[in-house]
Amino acid sequence: MRDVSVIGIGQTKVGEHWTTSLRHLAWEAIHAALADAGTEAVEAVYVGNMLAGALSRQQHLGALIVDFAGLRGVEAVTVEAADASGGAALRQAVLAVRSGAAEVVLVVGVEKVTDMVGASGTTAQVAAADADHEAVHGVTSAALGALLMRRYMHENGVELADMAGFSVNAHANAVGNPYAMFRRPLKASSFVKGSMVADPVNLFDSAPAGDGAAAVVLCPTEMAKDMVPSPVRVAASSLVTDAPALHDRADPLVLAAANTAAGRAYHAAGVVPGDIDLLELHDSFTVFAALQLEAAGFAQRGEGWTLAKNGDIGPQGRIPISTCGGLKARGDVGGGTGVYQAVEVVQQLRGAAGDCQVPNARRGMTLNVGGSGGTAVVHILESIE
Amino acid sequence: MELPRHWRLQNQRYGLVGEVCDQCGVKLFPPRDVCPSCAEPAHEQYTFSGRGQVYSHSTVYSAPAGYEEYAPYTVALVKLDEGPMLTAQLTDLGDQEPEIGMPVEMVTRRLRAEGEQGMIVYGYKFRPVMSQGS
Numbered sequence: 001m002r003d004v005s006v007i008g009i010g011q012t013k014v015g016e017h018w019t020t021s022l023r024h025l026a027w028e029a030i031h032a033a034l035a036d037a038g039t040e041a042v043e044a045v046y047v048g049n050m051l052a053g054a055l056s057r058q059q060h061l062g063a064l065i066v067d068f069a070g071l072r073g074v075e076a077v078t079v080e081a082a083d084a085s086g087g088a089a090l091r092q093a094v095l096a097v098r099s100g101a102a103e104v105v106l107v108v109g110v111e112k113v114t115d116m117v118g119a120s121g122t123t124a125q126v127a128a129a130d131a132d133h134e135a136v137h138g139v140t141s142a143a144l145g146a147l148l149m150r151r152y153m154h155e156n157g158v159e160l161a162d163m164a165g166f167s168v169n170a171h172a173n174a175v176g177n178p179y180a181m182f183r184r185p186l187k188a189s190s191f192v193k194g195s196m197v198a199d200p201v202n203l204f205d206s207a208p209a210g211d212g213a214a215a216v217v218l219c220p221t222e223m224a225k226d227m228v229p230s231p232v233r234v235a236a237s238s239l240v241t242d243a244p245a246l247h248d249r250a251d252p253l254v255l256a257a258a259n260t261a262a263g264r265a266y267h268a269a270g271v272v273p274g275d276i277d278l279l280e281l282h283d284s285f286t287v288f289a290a291l292q293l294e295a296a297g298f299a300q301r302g303e304g305w306t307l308a309k310n311g312d313i314g315p316q317g318r319i320p321i322s323t324c325g326g327l328k329a330r331g332d333v334g335g336g337t338g339v340y341q342a343v344e345v346v347q348q349l350r351g352a353a354g355d356c357q358v359p360n361a362r363r364g365m366t367l368n369v370g371g372s373g374g375t376a377v378v379h380i381l382e383s384i385e
Numbered sequence: 386m387e388l389p390r391h392w393r394l395q396n397q398r399y400g401l402v403g404e405v406c407d408q409c410g411v412k413l414f415p416p417r418d419v420c421p422s423c424a425e426p427a428h429e430q431y432t433f434s435g436r437g438q439v440y441s442h443s444t445v446y447s448a449p450a451g452y453e454e455y456a457p458y459t460v461a462l463v464k465l466d467e468g469p470m471l472t473a474q475l476t477d478l479g480d481q482e483p484e485i486g487m488p489v490e491m492v493t494r495r496l497r498a499e500g501e502q503g504m505i506v507y508g509y510k511f512r513p514v515m516s517q518g519s
């Protein structure tokens with residue numbers, strides 16, 4: 001197997017892009033990533049997307065996007081794994097380069113949520129859950145987060161205010177990210193007063209859905225060293241599934257797929273959690289951040305919340321998370337999320353994260369979760385000496 | 386309209402009919418024909434008692450399409466006495482606040498009205514267990 005590196009990244013600002021179409025967003029990110037990589041010789045494109053069929057009445061994004069981006073004829077296909085689509089698409093690209101099937105491969109994660117208004121976004125998002133046994137009962141993504149959160153608080157003696165640190169950290173970090181949806185700080189005292197979405201999940205607990213696209217260009221590490229000044233190695237890539245329905249999991253408060261995916265990635269990269277300098281996790285709800293810190297080995301079961309309370313997750317903390325705002329403040333880009341996470345880690349490892357920079361970042365990890373935990377994708381990225 | 390889909394699921398939705406694994410005896414709801422514990426076939430039908438406890442609950446204020454008129458409503462994870470957990474709405478709460486650990490029992494209710502023609506989808510919900518002997 002060949003070693004794989006990232007040679008180009010690109011992203012659009014996340015937000016409500018009323019005047020920009022899905023294909024145009026994707027093109028912007030692709031254009032930026034190819035310019036960054038200094039090549040146009042792309043042999044394959046993997047698209048990460050979750051909602052276009054429901055919200056834009058558009059499938060077949062592979063052909064649509066490469067055609068619009070001036071790459072007509074290039075192999076292209078969508079990879080779908082709900083909110084983990086972006087991470088899953090990145091993994092397919094890594095496999096394509098590793099195997100020798102292609103040299104230069106591009107991944108683009110894109111989501112367009114503002115083509116429809118009203119309840120359609122909530123309705124489309126819950127398609128990640130079990131339609132016959134969860135969604136039919138009127139459950140939403142936020143409600144699934146809320147069911148986890150209430151149980152988490154109950155079992156671990158946690159108050160709502162104890163979770164504030166996750167959202168406060170995300171918002172503080174997003175202030176420095178020009179691509180973030182909400183570049184304003186959030187006070188811990190405001191967190192508990194957010195209007196209720198699905199009790200106990202409130203507005204300040206849940207990530208806002210936004211339009212956006214991010215892209216990454218990959219090639220063999222051997223080739224990368226001659227192409228760009230600071231390539232970033234893909235030290236590990238893993239994808240693991242679990243039951244998509246929350247009620248079908250052996251222990252709903254354990255994200256088993258994330259736990260296994262992280263374990264495999266640590267093994268492949270030859271590292272332990274303590275070797276990770278920053279973690280971009282899937283903080284669509286604060287309880288998700290807590291559960292993922294536990295699943296990825298940064299806290300014991302039921303103790304992930306203490307990392308937020310003790311200030312361990314800040315840019316100078318033991319394990320910085322959501323360093324560019326995370327889903328909570330950069331914005332939740334649905335199936336594009338996993339690619340945004342990779343772009344953000346590459347920025348950090350290049351030392352090019354500006355006001356979001358984590359000091360001495362050498363190794364970063366992404367954890368992209370689909371639905372309430374049915375898919376987990378982990379990538380570990382390293383700067384090359 | 387998703388008539389065929391709702392028709393197909395009516396046994397489990399109205400009667401809480403699940404399955405027992407041929408191999409390891411674990412009881413399954415919803416029915417899935419392949420046991421997730423041992424991957425062996427599970428074909429024998431099993432009707433659940435409809436009794437259980439609330440594992441967690443949430444009140445939904447921002448509802449998906451087709452459910453807006455019912456909001457706010459309470460959804461829960463219910464741990465059935467026989468083992469499996471399921472997702473359902475809580476109903477007939479009256480003045481009672483839902484609580485983790487609350488004993489509940491299954492009833493059949495309207496889940497939603499669908500489409501212009503107003504096809505009504507029925508299924509299980511759970512209510513607090515009525516006090517004995519009253």
Ligand SMILES: [Zn+2]
Nearest residue numbers: 406409420423
């Ligand atoms: Zn079995």
